[in-house]
Amino acid sequence: MSGRYDNVLATIGRTPVIRLNKLAPDHVSLYVKVESFNPMGSVKDRLALGVIEDAERSGALKPGQTVIEATSGNTGIGLAMVCAQKGYPLVVTMAESFSIERRKLMRFLGAKVVLTPASEKGSGMLAKAVELAEAHGWFLCRQFDNEANADMHSRTTAPEILADFDGERLDYWVTGFGTGGTLKGVARVLKQERPETQIVVCEPDNSQILGSGIAQQRDADGAPAASHPNFRPHLMQGWSPDFIPKLAEDAVGHEYIDRILPVSGSDSLRLSRELAQREGIFVGISAGATLAGALTVAESAEPGSVILAMLPDTGERYLTTPLFEDIPVDMTADELEISRSTPGFRFDAAPPPPPPDTEPAEAIPAAAPDAEAFFDEVIGDSTAPVVLFALEWCEFCWSVRKMFKEFGIDYRSVDLDSVEYQKDDRGGQIRRVLNARYNVKTIPQIFVGGELLGGATETFDAWRDGSLQKRLAALGIDHDETVGTDPYSLLPGWLHKR
DSSP states (O other): OOSOOSSGGGGSSOOOEEEOSSSSOTTSEEEEEEGGGSTTSBTHHHHHHHHHHHHHHHTSSOTTOOEEEEOSSHHHHHHHHHHHHHTOOEEEEEETTSOHHHHHHHHHTTOEEEEEOGGGHHHHHHHHHHHHHHHHTOEEOOTTTOHHHHHHHHHTHHHHHHHHTTTSOOOEEEEOOSSSHHHHHHHHHHHHHOTTSEEEEEEETTOOSSTTOOOOOBOTTSSBOSOOTTOOOOSOTTSOOSSOOHHHHHHHHTTOOSEEEEEOHHHHHHHHHHHHHHHOOOBOHHHHHHHHHHHHHHHHSOTTOEEEEEEOBBGGGGTTSGGGTTOOSSOOHHHHHHHHTSSSSOTTSOOOOOOOOSSOOOOOOOOOHHHHHHHHHHHTOTTSOEEEEEOTTOHHHHHHHHHHHHTTOOOEEEETTSHHHHGGGHHHHHHHHHHHHHOOOSSOEEEETTEEEESHHHHHHHHHTTHHHHHHHHTTOOOOTTOOOOGGGGSOGGGGGO
16 A cells, blocks of 8 residues: 555555465465554454444434444454544443453543453443443444445455456455454455355354354344353454354345354464464464464365455454463573573673773763752742652653552652753753762652652652651642552563563
């Protein structure tokens, strides 16, 4: 994709089809459509734009109205992007079992995330979204049964596939299903335009709800009345909720599907990693699952067959899931061996001594009078009795900031390396005052009521032993002593390994 666009939404779609050269058997041509090339990293960006723009055209969504949806994460992330660009508030409901990074991404984009108990599964987060929409008059996207979802794929995903294989074979199209929008929207176009292409749908082998042949129970309004009896928790986040979505049910009813294929969670994890390490394609668990299905199809496909598999999202959605469980944080034995193969910059060897001084060290000049006056003014200001002398980039400073936020302590921060304090070396002058008066050379330094408390660890120790709380109380400074966080847990992660 290249060129200029009016806004980020114009970059959705036109994702690449890539041939697999190492994971595919020799007798077939295996391609993957990599949906992580969408701006927010998943196929759900298409759904989000399609549903919102359809609602705008129909008048179902009013300017400034709050949008709400139940999501395992990717739809919510896509909606957060679309709503941010278009100016709609967004609330998403999501079961607590889905990965933490999904929550953070949605909140970073400005959405509100309401978690529901994992025990209530996908139907619980959907019911909560319906409840909130009805109570507050919000627009509910209804991704699981909204025709605009499937229509978007019929208008974008399917024509892209047809164009990429124009005049060439396309024997199999392999996909999973979450909402059923990709499945229904693409399959109906392929059945009309490329009837020779077989539609293969994958689902978790321990949770075969489509493959069971058991119908989904529905309320009078068409919503799932209960979890499907064959549903079991599985590894493929975004795939196969605990009910058969209406759009997926439609694909079955219209006989778009030629084969339903169960896929194991272990194969899904393995192939997601192999896609990264052997093909350089970084995707999530559901993509590994779809590839597992495509490889199963390849086993019995005739020589020369062409297979296309959908890869729904990026692997960055799965950092806190079993997909990354065996990926170490610390150096492995092989990496330590590489480190030790040269003498410098190692954790297990002292750095070489500095060269001897050949000239006398320069005397540190005294701080300017205006720096002395500023320092006295800051630590003597009774309206801001907690003062943090800090650096903007310093991890220890950020640890103290996180502590103050956690315990509800208001403070003033003097960031000595910020633009405000760079002119005429003002920040350096203030550091000279600190050094001269208190013999401290490190940053941060924290003052409470005009008295030096110390650096980050001294501040953490003072909270641990209760002395900081007493000083705050004596000065009438609000703080929350009920928070159970250990301040030391807020230090940079690399320090916890020491």
